[in-house]
Amino acid sequence: MQQKIAKSGILIAMSLCLSVIGLLVGMLLTLWNEGWLIGKMEQTEYYAVAAQTARADCGAIIAQSGVLSNLVEQFIPDDVVRQDIILSTDALFRNTGAVSTSRFSNLKTVIEDVIYEETQQILSEADQFVNNAVQFQCEQQYAQSIKTPFLTAISILLQYKQISTMLLVATLLIFIIGAVGLFLLSKDYQQLLSSFSTVLAASGLSLFLLGIVVFLSGFQNWMPTQNIECALFISWFQGMPISCIVIGILLMVSAVGLMWYAPKLDKGAVK
Amino acid sequence: MTAFKKIARKFAFSGICGVILAIVLSIALMPIAEHLKLSVSHLTHISVEELPEFEHLPKDGEINLDDTGGYPAVGEALGQLQIDGTAVNCTLYYGDNEAQIHAGAGIWEGGKIPGENGTVLVAGHTNSFFRDLESVKEGADIFVQTRYGEYHYRVTDMQVAEEDDTSAYDLETTVPNMILYTCYPFGQVTVTSQRYFVYAEFVSGPEIVEVAENAAENS
Numbered sequence: 001m002q003q004k005i006a007k008s009g010i011l012i013a014m015s016l017c018l019s020v021i022g023l024l025v026g027m028l029l030t031l032w033n034e035g036w037l038i039g040k041m042e043q044t045e046y047y048a049v050a051a052q053t054a055r056a057d058c059g060a061i062i063a064q065s066g067v068l069s070n071l072v073e074q075f076i077p078d079d080v081v082r083q084d085i086i087l088s089t090d091a092l093f094r095n096t097g098a099v100s101t102s103r104f105s106n107l108k109t110v111i112e113d114v115i116y117e118e119t120q121q122i123l124s125e126a127d128q129f130v131n132n133a134v135q136f137q138c139e140q141q142y143a144q145s146i147k148t149p150f151l152t153a154i155s156i157l158l159q160y161k162q163i164s165t166m167l168l169v170a171t172l173l174i175f176i177i178g179a180v181g182l183f184l185l186s187k188d189y190q191q192l193l194s195s196f197s198t199v200l201a202a203s204g205l206s207l208f209l210l211g212i213v214v215f216l217s218g219f220q221n222w223m224p225t226q227n228i229e230c231a232l233f234i235s236w237f238q239g240m241p242i243s244c245i246v247i248g249i250l251l252m253v254s255a256v257g258l259m260w261y262a263p264k265l266d267k268g269a270v271k
Numbered sequence: 272m273t274a275f276k277k278i279a280r281k282f283a284f285s286g287i288c289g290v291i292l293a294i295v296l297s298i299a300l301m302p303i304a305e306h307l308k309l310s311v312s313h314l315t316h317i318s319v320e321e322l323p324e325f326e327h328l329p330k331d332g333e334i335n336l337d338d339t340g341g342y343p344a345v346g347e348a349l350g351q352l353q354i355d356g357t358a359v360n361c362t363l364y365y366g367d368n369e370a371q372i373h374a375g376a377g378i379w380e381g382g383k384i385p386g387e388n389g390t391v392l393v394a395g396h397t398n399s400f401f402r403d404l405e406s407v408k409e410g411a412d413i414f415v416q417t418r419y420g421e422y423h424y425r426v427t428d429m430q431v432a433e434e435d436d437t438s439a440y441d442l443e444t445t446v447p448n449m450i451l452y453t454c455y456p457f458g459q460v461t462v463t464s465q466r467y468f469v470y471a472e473f474v475s476g477p478e479i480v481e482v483a484e485n486a487a488e489n490s
Contacts, residue, residue: 011284011288012288015288015289015292016292016295019292019296020296023296095456095457095458097405097457098403098405098406136410139356140355140356140408140411140412141355141356143356143357143406144355144356144357144358147357147358147403147406148358150310150311151358151402151403152310152311152358152361152399152400152402152403153307153310153311155398155399155402155458156303156306156307156310156398156399157303157307158398158458159398159399159458159460160303162460163460194281197281198281198284198285198288201281201282201285201286201289202284202285202286202288202289202292203289203292204289205285205286205288205289205290205292205293206288206289206290206291206292206293206296207293208289208293209289209290209293210293210296210297210300213293213297217304219304219307219308222307222308222311222312223311223312224312233311255285259278259281
C-alpha cells in the first residue's frame with residue numbers, strides 16, 4: 001500500500017515537472033524567442049505600417065517649418081525603418097540598452113537648403129529656432145515609432161525568462177530523481193514503461209488543456225483598438241497556446257506509443 | 272483484471288492528473304496574464320495628430336480639487352502619463368505601493384501631485400512600465416493627463432544614484448517639478464540598490480488652490 005502511495009506521488013510529481021518543462025520549452029520557442037516576434041512582424045506587414053505612420057507623423061512636424069517638398073521619404077525609407085525596429089527588438093531581448101538612431105541629424109540643414117531653393121530666401125534666426133525644434137521633435141517621434149511594439153508586455157515576459165534556466169534545470173533534476181524512484185519501485189520493465197506512459201499522458205493532457213484555456217482567456221480582446229499592433233499582438237501571443245497544444249499532443253502520442261510497446265517487452269525483472 | 276479495465280484505470284488516472292495539473296498551471300499563470308493584460312490595455316502609440324482624450328481639461332489657470340472629486344485617495348487612478356520619444360505610456364496612480372506600480376506608475380503619497388508646488392515623485396518598475404525610461408532624452412516632453420487638468424513637464428536631467436542617496440532628490444522645494452525613478456540596471460529582476468532618476472521641470476498646467484486642508488487630511 002505504501003509503495004502504491006509512493007508510486008502515485010512520484011507519478012504526479014513527474015507529470016508536473018514534465019508539464020512545466022513542456023511549458024518552458026514552448027515559451028522558449030515562441031514568446032521568449034526574438035525570431036518569433038520578428039517573423040510575426042514580417043507576416044503582419046507591421047514594418048510597412050510603422051514606416052507609413054512614422055512618415056506621416058514626421059511629415060506633419062516638418063511641414064511646420066514651411067517646407068513644401070516632401071522631405072521625409074529621404075530620411076526614413078521603408079528598409080531603414082525595418083532595420084531600426086529589428087535593432088530595437090534585438091536590444092530589448094538581449095537587454096543591451098536603448099537604440100539611438102539620429103536619422104534626422106541633418107534635417108535642419110536640408111530644410112534650410114530646400115527653403116532657399118523654393119523661395120530664394122535665407123532663414124531668419126527665429127525660423128532657425130523653429131527648425132531646431134522640428135528636428136528634435138522628428139527624432140523624438142521617430143524614436144517612438146521604431147520602439148518594439150507592446151514593449152511593456154514583452155518586458156514583463158522577459159523578466160521571467162531570466163529564471164527559466166534555473167527552473168528548467170530544477171524540474172529536470174526532479175524528473176530524473178522521480179524516474180530513478182519509479183525504476184526502483186517497478187517490478188519489471190513493462191510496469192516501468194507503463195508508468196512512464198502515465199506520466200506522458202497526464203502532462204500531455206495538462207499542456208493541451210492549458211493551451212485551450214489560454215485561447216479561451218480572451219487575449220484577442222485585450223488591446224482597446226483593432227489596429228496593426230493588435231493584430232501583431234494576437235499573432236505573436238497565440239504562439240504560446242499553440243506550442244502548448246502541439247507539445248501536449250506529442251506527449252500524448254508518445255504515451256500511446258509506449259503503452260502499445262510495453263506489453264511486447266519480455267517481463268524481464270527490473271532488478 | 273481484464274486488459275480493458277487496466278487501460279481504462281490508467282487513462283482515468285492520467286486524465287484526472289492532467290486536468291488537475293492544467294488547473295494548477297492556469298492558476299499559477301493567472302497573475303502574469305493579468306499583468307500582461309493591464310500593460311496592453313491602453314494605446315501604446317500616440318501620433319502627433321491624435322488629441323488626448325482629455326482635451327476639455329484645463330491646461331492653465333487655477334482649479335479647486337473639490338470641484339473635480341477632491342484630493343486623490345491612495346490607489347486611485349489619477350490619469351495617464353506619457354513621455355515623448357519613449358514607450359512610457361501608462362496609467363498614473365496616487366500611491367506607490369506594489370498594487371499601484373504593478374498596474375502602472377505610482378506617485379509617492381509623501382510628496383505632491385501635479386498642480387501643487389513641489390516635487391511630484393513617480394515610481395515605476397524597471398521591467399514593465401518604466402522599462403523604456405532609458406530612452407528618455409534631455410528636453411523630452413512629459414504629458415500628464417489627470418481628471419482635473421493637463422500637465423506638461425520637460426526633462427532636464429537624468430542620473431544613476433544609490434537608493435539611499437538623499438542628495439538625488441529634493442522633496443522640500445516649492446518649485447513645481449517632477450522626478451521619475453526606477454530600479455537600475457534596466458530590466459533588472461533581482462534586488463538592486465541603484466535607481467535611475469529622471470528630472471523634469473514644470474512647463475504648464477493648472478495650479479491647485481485651497482488644497483492645504485485636503486492635503487493635511489490625506490498625508
